[in-house]
Amino acid sequence: AYRAKARVSMSRFEPGSFVNYERLQSNVDVVRQRLNRPLTLSEKIVYGHLDDPHRQEIERGRTYLRLRPDRVAMQDATAQMAMLQFISSGLPKVAVPSTIHCDHLIEAQTGGVQDLAKAKEVNCEVYDFLSSAGAKYGVGFWKPGSGIIHQIILENYAYPGVMLIGTDSHTPNGGGLGSICIGVGGADAVDVMAGIAWELKCPKVIGVKLTGALSGWTSPKDVILKVAGILTVKGGTGAIVEYHGPGVDSISCTGMATICNMGAEIGATTSVFPYNHRMKTYLEKTGREQIAAQADEFSHLLVPDDGCEYDQLIELNLDELKPHINGPFTPDLAHPVSEIGAVAEKNGWPLEVKVGLIGSCTNSSYEDMGRAASVAKQALDKGLTCKAQFTVTPGSEQIRATIERDGYSKILGDVGGVVLANACGPCIGQWDRQDVKKGEKNTIVTSFNRNFTARNDANPATHAFVTSPEIVTAMAIAGTLNFNPETDYLTAANGEKFQLDAPYGDELPAKDFDPGQDTYQHPPPDGSSLRVHVSPESDRLQLLEPFDKWSGGDLEDLKVLIKANGVSWVVVGDDNYGEGSSREHAALEPRHLGGRAIIVKSFARIHETNLKKQGVLPLTFSDPSDYDRIRPDDHISIRGLKTFAPGKPLTAAVKHSDGSEETVKLNHSFNQTQIEWFQAGSALNRMKALQ
Numbered sequence: 001a002y003r004a005k006a007r008v009s010m011s012r013f014e015p016g017s018f019v020n021y022e023r024l025q026s027n028v029d030v031v032r033q034r035l036n037r038p039l040t041l042s043e044k045i046v047y048g049h050l051d052d053p054h055r056q057e058i059e060r061g062r063t064y065l066r067l068r069p070d071r072v073a074m075q076d077a078t079a080q081m082a083m084l085q086f087i088s089s090g091l092p093k094v095a096v097p098s099t100i101h102c103d104h105l106i107e108a109q110t111g112g113v114q115d116l117a118k119a120k121e122v123n124c125e126v127y128d129f130l131s132s133a134g135a136k137y138g139v140g141f142w143k144p145g146s147g148i149i150h151q152i153i154l155e156n157y158a159y160p161g162v163m164l165i166g167t168d169s170h171t172p173n174g175g176g177l178g179s180i181c182i183g184v185g186g187a188d189a190v191d192v193m194a195g196i197a198w199e200l201k202c203p204k205v206i207g208v209k210l211t212g213a214l215s216g217w218t219s220p221k222d223v224i225l226k227v228a229g230i231l232t233v234k235g236g237t238g239a240i241v242e243y244h245g246p247g248v249d250s251i252s253c254t255g256m257a258t259i260c261n262m263g264a265e266i267g268a269t270t271s272v273f274p275y276n277h278r279m280k281t282y283l284e285k286t287g288r289e290q291i292a293a294q295a296d297e298f299s300h301l302l303v304p305d306d307g308c309e310y311d312q313l314i315e316l317n318l319d320e321l322k323p324h325i326n327g328p329f330t331p332d333l334a335h336p337v338s339e340i341g342a343v344a345e346k347n348g349w350p351l352e353v354k355v356g357l358i359g360s361c362t363n364s365s366y367e368d369m370g371r372a373a374s375v376a377k378q379a380l381d382k383g384l385t386c387k388a389q390f391t392v393t394p395g396s397e398q399i400r401a402t403i404e405r406d407g408y409s410k411i412l413g414d415v416g417g418v419v420l421a422n423a424c425g426p427c428i429g430q431w432d433r434q435d436v437k438k439g440e441k442n443t444i445v446t447s448f449n450r451n452f453t454a455r456n457d458a459n460p461a462t463h464a465f466v467t468s469p470e471i472v473t474a475m476a477i478a479g480t481l482n483f484n485p486e487t488d489y490l491t492a493a494n495g496e497k498f499q500l501d502a503p504y505g506d507e508l509p510a511k512d513f514d515p516g517q518d519t520y521q522h523p524p525p526d527g528s529s530l531r532v533h534v535s536p537e538s539d540r541l542q543l544l545e546p547f548d549k550w551s552g553g554d555l556e557d558l559k560v561l562i563k564a565n566g567v568s569w570v571v572v573g574d575d576n577y578g579e580g581s582s583r584e585h586a587a588l589e590p591r592h593l594g595g596r597a598i599i600v601k602s603f604a605r606i607h608e609t610n611l612k613k614q615g616v617l618p619l620t621f622s623d624p625s626d627y628d629r630i631r632p633d634d635h636i637s638i639r640g641l642k643t644f645a646p647g648k649p650l651t652a653a654v655k656h657s658d659g660s661e662e663t664v665k666l667n668h669s670f671n672q673t674q675i676e677w678f679q680a681g682s683a684l685n686r687m688k689a690l691q
Helices: 021-035 041-047 076-089 112-122 124-137 149-156 171-177 186-193 220-231 246-250 253-266 277-285 289-297 337-347 366-381 397-405 408-414 469-478 585-592 605-613 624-629 672-680 683-690
Strands: 064-067 071-075 098-101 140-142 163-166 180-183 198-201 204-211 239-244 270-272 312-317 324-326 334-336 353-359 389-393 417-419 442-446 462-466 555-560 569-572 595-600 617-621 635-639 650-655 661-667
Touching: 021 041, 041 064, 041 180, 041 239, 041 270, 071 076, 071 149, 071 186, 076 098, 076 124, 076 186, 076 683, 098 149, 112 124, 124 140, 149 163, 149 171, 149 253, 163 171, 163 186, 171 180, 171 253, 171 270, 171 277, 180 270, 186 198, 186 605, 186 683, 204 220, 204 246, 220 253, 220 312, 220 324, 220 334, 239 253, 253 270, 253 277, 253 366, 277 289, 324 337, 334 337, 353 366, 353 469, 366 397, 366 408, 366 469, 389 408, 389 469, 397 408, 408 417, 442 469, 555 595, 585 595, 585 605, 595 635, 605 617, 605 672, 605 683, 617 624, 617 650, 624 661, 672 683
Parallel strands: 071 098, 071 163, 098 140, 163 180, 204 239, 204 312, 239 270, 353 389, 353 442, 389 417, 442 462, 555 569, 569 595, 595 617
Antiparallel strands: 064 198, 324 334, 324 462, 555 635, 617 661, 635 650, 650 661
16 A cells, blocks of 8 residues: 655755655556566666556567656766756756756865865866856756765665666666666756656666675675676676665665665666665665655565566675775776785786775765774774875765764874865876876775776876775775785784774764755756856857758768868777766767767667767677778778668678778667657757757
């Protein structure tokens, strides 16, 4: 049974938002009757948001679903293009609750206060644009210094059963609170903000059954580090990873968020956990008691059905799981911490840890900071400080204020840590690193999610490893990769040997959270008379002009990977093209420079959609070995566009410089709506044509 009006005010920031379990229940009932089988949790939430549950064709991995997400969130790097596109749509106001979060443009240099002040000065025109656009079009604006988008969402907007899309690949963080949160490009966000049904290829579902319980040095981060080692960086592509089983209850809500966050590194559409008492406690502690009560009442909707089937099942015994550290240069190269020293020596990786970095959207919860501080306190009590440099990135202003009040910041500072701004910082490469020269081989250890070559500091010789905050802290104190805190000893200031006890941190603060400074700007009820700030002299922002429509013919004589002078060209690439980014610039810039098609072995999901939205053809080799037949000086014509249709392959006519020619069969995943985007020149052009 459920109430006829299951609607609850979301937060003090958006009194008009509500939890609508009524719609979710109704849609799930329709779909369950049609499919006549038990549903996974992710299916309940995804299918519960169908635009037309009665007629929607549903087949995992094949059909495109038309969905109605509950809200949109945008970080400031991607929000610029998203808001420029929304402005171009001509619509007066967003159709769903939406927010902008200023977290990506703050460079870590000396410390939080100074770095934030400089960022406000350097990025003034961007912040003015986003603030004014938000006010005009009804979008909430979280100012610089408020925190990282995913932590803010967890603290305020995620809740069990919600569907949220965000213009950042780590949006799945919200799955730790039982939400389906999916990373997208800005054009997808524009669709949802415009009130248009959003398309998603029906995801497969990978089940991860957890048994046993976390204990000792093993942390939630180790779950996803282990899973990444199993599935690799593309093993989750096209799928939602759904955690379940008795082991779930040993993981905190923010720990579940950590696991879901880093699911982006295995290519997963998103990840999710079932509703439990940990989520209820977190909701209550963050001022959402009414939502927790409603989630209790509708808990049958927020867990998988008994007997539901997964496309793939992984089983993990948390009793046997050991602390892990992944890297370098890829987040799926998994090692037990007990083995990393020997592996590093064998491979010639630098053993000395130059910098340890904790925090980021992946691991900056109150519990994370408490566990790291418990390790640091043990070292301080023995007269030790960090041998490596050590930085601390709070995930939000609320976390910063609370760990400062409760003494964690002082402990982390006393051991040698520098507290950075509440922002992404070094995790995304916003780090003015000065301790090594570019090209100098070195090792850093982080609690971040990604460690691709040069990601953190623009130095391709930096060997970056990802692990839990407590392992980072221990290694920063020891100064070496060759340190296993479960078995190895440190030397105290007085010369005695000692071992670190297993870390401990309270899941949530005993005194409630300290919200810190108020950094939220709510949009006015009517912003129609307001002006959006875009300087005509700006070299960072400009209003958009529409792309040319499709000419009506085939794309002839495209050069391979070459720009300039109005020449049309094509990119030829390998597997998982576009991996690791939701940023549309990777699709917009090629389009502006004459790029018409990208031909690869396989695509990362978000980038493939971004290309379609901008009128570029994302195509895959029907036979992956045809990749080897393409030469750098070839010219390629894309044939079959006059009869372009879903499921019908296209052909590449390849002309070699020696005069020889051959043809290559190309597959695509376009549906009819997406073909209309291509024909119109872009999804935005098509949207405007339909108004």
